[in-house]
Amino acid sequence: MKKLINEVASVVPDALSGYVRSQPGLRLIEGRTIVLRADLEAVTGAGKVALLSGGGSGHEPAHAGFVGKGMLTAAVAGDVFASPSTDEVLDGIRAVAGPGGVLLIVKNYTGDRLNFGLAAQIARGEGIETELVVVDDDCALGSAEETAGRRGIAGTALVHKIAGAAAEAGLPLAEVKARAEAAIAAVGSMGVALSPCTVPAAGRPNFELGPEEIELGLGIHGEAGLDRVALSSSRELTALMVEKIVADRDLAADTPVCLLVNNLGATPPMELAIVTGDALTACARQGLRVERVVAGTLLTAIDMAGVSLSLMRLDEDSRTALDASTAAPAWVPATCPAATSVVPAPAQPTGETSTGEGDPTLLRVTLACCDAIIAAEPELTRMDQIVGDGDIGRSLASGAEAILAAKPRLATLSGAPFWREVGAIVRRSTGGTSGPLYAILATAAGNALDQAEGAAGAQLARAFAAGVEALQALGGAEPGDRTMVDALRPAARAMEGTEDPAEALRRAAQAARDGAEATKDMRPRRGRSSYVGDRVLGHVDPGAEAVALWLDAAARTL
Numbered sequence: 001m002k003k004l005i006n007e008v009a010s011v012v013p014d015a016l017s018g019y020v021r022s023q024p025g026l027r028l029i030e031g032r033t034i035v036l037r038a039d040l041e042a043v044t045g046a047g048k049v050a051l052l053s054g055g056g057s058g059h060e061p062a063h064a065g066f067v068g069k070g071m072l073t074a075a076v077a078g079d080v081f082a083s084p085s086t087d088e089v090l091d092g093i094r095a096v097a098g099p100g101g102v103l104l105i106v107k108n109y110t111g112d113r114l115n116f117g118l119a120a121q122i123a124r125g126e127g128i129e130t131e132l133v134v135v136d137d138d139c140a141l142g143s144a145e146e147t148a149g150r151r152g153i154a155g156t157a158l159v160h161k162i163a164g165a166a167a168e169a170g171l172p173l174a175e176v177k178a179r180a181e182a183a184i185a186a187v188g189s190m191g192v193a194l195s196p197c198t199v200p201a202a203g204r205p206n207f208e209l210g211p212e213e214i215e216l217g218l219g220i221h222g223e224a225g226l227d228r229v230a231l232s233s234s235r236e237l238t239a240l241m242v243e244k245i246v247a248d249r250d251l252a253a254d255t256p257v258c259l260l261v262n263n264l265g266a267t268p269p270m271e272l273a274i275v276t277g278d279a280l281t282a283c284a285r286q287g288l289r290v291e292r293v294v295a296g297t298l299l300t301a302i303d304m305a306g307v308s309l310s311l312m313r314l315d316e317d318s319r320t321a322l323d324a325s326t327a328a329p330a331w332v333p334a335t336c337p338a339a340t341s342v343v344p345a346p347a348q349p350t351g352e353t354s355t356g357e358g359d360p361t362l363l364r365v366t367l368a369c370c371d372a373i374i375a376a377e378p379e380l381t382r383m384d385q386i387v388g389d390g391d392i393g394r395s396l397a398s399g400a401e402a403i404l405a406a407k408p409r410l411a412t413l414s415g416a417p418f419w420r421e422v423g424a425i426v427r428r429s430t431g432g433t434s435g436p437l438y439a440i441l442a443t444a445a446g447n448a449l450d451q452a453e454g455a456a457g458a459q460l461a462r463a464f465a466a467g468v469e470a471l472q473a474l475g476g477a478e479p480g481d482r483t484m485v486d487a488l489r490p491a492a493r494a495m496e497g498t499e500d501p502a503e504a505l506r507r508a509a510q511a512a513r514d515g516a517e518a519t520k521d522m523r524p525r526r527g528r529s530s531y532v533g534d535r536v537l538g539h540v541d542p543g544a545e546a547v548a549l550w551l552d553a554a555a556r557t558l
Helices: 007-019 086-096 110-125 157-168 173-188 233-249 269-285 318-323 360-375 377-387 392-403 415-429 436-447 456-475 487-496 501-521 542-557
Strands: 026-028 034-037 050-057 075-078 102-106 132-133 187-193 213-216 227-230 256-263 291-295 306-313
Touching: 007 026, 007 034, 007 050, 007 075, 007 157, 026 173, 034 086, 050 086, 050 110, 050 157, 050 360, 075 086, 075 501, 102 110, 102 157, 102 173, 132 157, 132 173, 157 173, 157 256, 157 318, 173 306, 173 318, 173 392, 187 233, 213 233, 233 269, 233 306, 256 269, 256 318, 269 291, 269 306, 291 318, 306 501, 360 377, 360 392, 360 415, 377 392, 377 542, 392 436, 392 542, 415 436, 436 456, 456 487, 456 501, 487 501, 487 542, 501 542
Parallel strands: 050 075, 050 102, 102 132, 256 291
Antiparallel strands: 026 034, 034 075, 187 213, 187 306, 213 227, 256 306
């Protein structure tokens, strides 16, 4: 187990201490795992309802992150995935109790219901007006008649926000409870896990998934879900989850809703954004009116990769509550989805003017180079994963595929216009540093051909050399830096003094191959490999290898 912790037994106290020390609006009761608003007097002194929630830890930023003006008054944290004890909950109630009373917001797990429920009974006996609501938003298991009931999952965050706005507005306890119950009835959620999570005390994942398996409809502790299914696309998964929630909560077409997209812990922002877009599309296909979106990390399952979706039916009160301000540090503000999210692309130049007659030999050689790069994509990717960031195979293949797609247009061009058009295609289609570098190479070579004279081989040599010089000038690499230049510069020199294009390419291909092989013994001074250091020794630079590959294909084809 690799985790940034101290002792397993102190994970929760250490985490709460670090969190509260970084948040000026929060306080931690000494010797307890109870987080309070620093301005507690603004609640108790004003006679407002105090909101208390909590449960097992491991769901950060819930629940401490939702403590603040406009949301929770306090949160009681148990051990990881374990309910706090009755006495801990009771201490929390006593700490926040005032003339407005206390509302407990509990997720529907047996331990939470028992401990929060018993604490509420004891508090009432002490004269503290205490009420309790139970969140059961999980739609995965239907009515859950043969289980402990529907689980409380990420929709709980929306309930906190709506009840918190009502309490902040000074509404009495009965009304705050009624609005919380209305929010619970209006929200449905469903999650999907791509990986298990690791509880620190266990030291190993709490379940296993095959390389192509996912758990659909699981709980926030890794409990079994609706089904274990094959991995599919974000588009398919979000459509399935939205469809399930819509059916479970009987959301008719044209129903106004809030969409919550919640990161279960280890989902990258890139993937969360993809899911958000796909979920909005799925809602639109169901005819729902998404009026608010909350997307971020709110209630997690430690380090689980996956997401949950929640849909809440909106009315005027809940819409206003979601929009109300809050000082809770972890709340992600609700946004109104954009009616229009794209604008027209800038007009593109029409490109090089056709020369009337293309050069079939030039086209055939260029397409052969592209075929060689596409075929080598897996190997180039593997090589780049060793010495760089692993993207060169796909980047170069994207450019090659774009050139192949442009074959009809390129067939009408020759000479300088041909190479400038290739440069434009590569510039638009190839990512990373490869795109601009190859675009420079092709564009500068094309420009040099405008002034080229003499035999075809000599023109090729001068144009190629001009392209390499431009690439070096703008890219900054020199021979010996362990880059594509270590194959390009020897190839350019090998072409010099050769009038026959076929012979020029043959010499260039051999020189490029020798140059690429020489990079095995070079310490990197440029590019991504420079961050890896001596670990690259013994491995050919993938950029140089790519040059050797397409020059070899060109020589063999001509």
